[in-house]
Amino acid sequence: MFDNLSERLEEALNKFKEKGKLSTDDIKKGLREIKLALLEADVNYKVVKDLISRVEERALSSEVIESLTPFQQIVKIVYEELVKTLGGEAKGLDLGGQKPVKILLAGLQGSGKTTTAAKLARFLKKKGYHPLLVSADIYRPAAIEQLKILAQKVNVPFYEAKQGEKPLEIVKNAIDMAKNNGRDIVIIDTAGRLHIDEVLMEELVEIKNTFNPSEVLLVADAMMGQDAVNVAKTFNERVGVTGIILTKVEGDARGGAAISIKEVTGCPIKFLGVGEKLDALEVFYPERLAGRILGMGDILTLIEKAQEAFDLRKAKELEKKIKKLEFDLEDLREQLRQMKKLGSIKDILGFLPGIGKKLSEMEFDEKELVKMEAIINSMTKEERRNPKIINASRKRRIARGSGTTVQDVNKLLRSYEEMLKLLKQMRKPGRMQNFLRRMFGM
Template structure:
């Protein structure tokens, strides 16, 4: 959702390239681009004004560090200001001194509140906190059934008393049930409305008075832009909230909500929803979000996602297989599924620094190639997955796999050939070598990529002038790369 904002900000940095230092005169064009970028991202006008004033003050008083270009220093100043606007640090959930901790979920209808309730329960379950969900939305058809279904999916119990009971009584008895069962967190899903009204606020106030929650979290839709910030402020003034959960942050909205909520409402964003799956909830870290906005990636979140999915014993076993060239199609399929569990390929790629420039078509092509690999591997027998070499010498096996997966025999042959090369490459890398990188992963199983050649920058790529560069490096004492 931040692609357009990132592109706009990059044009701001260009205004300072080639400059010797930051001056009040030469930053005006850059500031104008930043202002335009934020307004187009639907950031609240007052937040934009304060942001630009803060950046300008810091930029004009900044001493350019030796060896750092003015545009690089300006990026650092904008990064620091972004972090400050979004709240400096992550604000974790509060915990009661005596269990259970009570979390009250609020929000308008259609923001994904019930799903966010289940997502939060799963997130807490992953950090060894046992939860009880309480269904008090007696107005929306099937709201209770939805929460019960989600509870079964994540294996978290749900307390409900049907759609005829009083929501305040359901909440009160749900907390009592949590105490009796010894759970440490009770999460109460409340009813939403199409708009803020007196009845809604009154019921929320009564539920809050009855259960005395440690956290009152407002679920807001990031696609509403700066209106999400105004909504958070209104709820805080009327009910008193402790934070917000921003949903649909993976959508095509412009990102203004993430930059406006803290400044306008005074309340922190505690979690963000980054997908429809029940696992797609992340704690909100302002510094990581600022890094994503500026196209610097988010390695820490990527590592955390990987740690959730990767089993250490499996990883060690996989490493041994790679080093001994015993990595087979079964292992490859397992890695593809692991990648799927971590989220979309586009979402993962953009967390890697420097990879934000891949366009939608490239990412879509990558997703398509992974799917065609998976389809062909699934059409193989267990023996063929375990021993890919038998496919290289058996056209009849390749034809059967092609027929079963819906592709051509040449597609299967290309997959097998690329896999064998990749396996050899992995073994050489594990032994300390790093030969020229062929077009493996990107072209695997794709006949159109059969002619892929190594890209400039890899060792072994013999581009024009590379010998000259090596000679120059030798003269400077760097040796060869």
């Protein structure tokens, strides 16, 4: 996410780091580099100008110039002003008012609106709400069927439009169904177009005025850059948007839309779509995204992902086993399966501070994890519980059964032994407990 921008900003900020003391000229030169990095990332020119102006005003103060740690001061200022540009603080959904609460999704065709509707339903369901999904898109072939299938996948009720029903009728009937079935939220997926047109806007305005939704969320494709910002501006002016869901963020190396959209439209980003899977929706926290962009990582989001992916009961059992050094290959297999839920190794490392630039220079073969699990699966329960009994003939059988080589089996067993040595070191008072508390809330 935003790899190119992060790398350019890191290079620009490192120029401050090279100097012990910073003169006014040093600061102005460095800020020019930051300005260029932002412009190359397709950030709106006026947004860049305002951001750099605020940073410069603070950076040229005696607080920075006379500081013994000017580099840290500059990074702190850039971070704080970037957070301000991104919206300052997270803006949650307005779910108050008369039930069922209506959430209207709008956007152009191809922005990921229908998938986002299902992601949002899954997110709200995890929070304890009882959503219902409905598609008011009667124009795109199979649009209704697509959302119906996605609703089944997230196990959320779906109102299926009847032949000949118009968008207003569809939404009204869906709301009635929600009332009759104790659903407290109705998520309305509307029609999109390949471009903004009058018919699209009139239909959205009519649905909004008729049903008065608590939220009108624009689903915008981050990879469109400034085009996404312009689309958001137009939708807000014509329909009135309460928030933005930025999709396809994981494929956007620049970040221009994410940084510009709040300043230009005045509408807060409320969620980020960070992948194709139905769990790939994150609440938007300006301070966390600013941290990622500046290479500071995002530990809080990683911990939240871990808490959702990992089974707390199993984590407690694992803690007991680690304390007694009873961690066997069955436990390792379980951890490999849990890690898959978090995403790829590259994704996980991307949340860690200082990894950004180094990450682009490293190669990760995700197939290695699949291979490890296959090898463990080919073992007997006795072998997984007591790897020391695995002799040469057993290794040959395991390799054949897993479609790997004896060398691969040896490599796994060596890795397991190294892991046990590491766990022995972590048994020292406080180390493991502190790690597990932070990761799992223990």
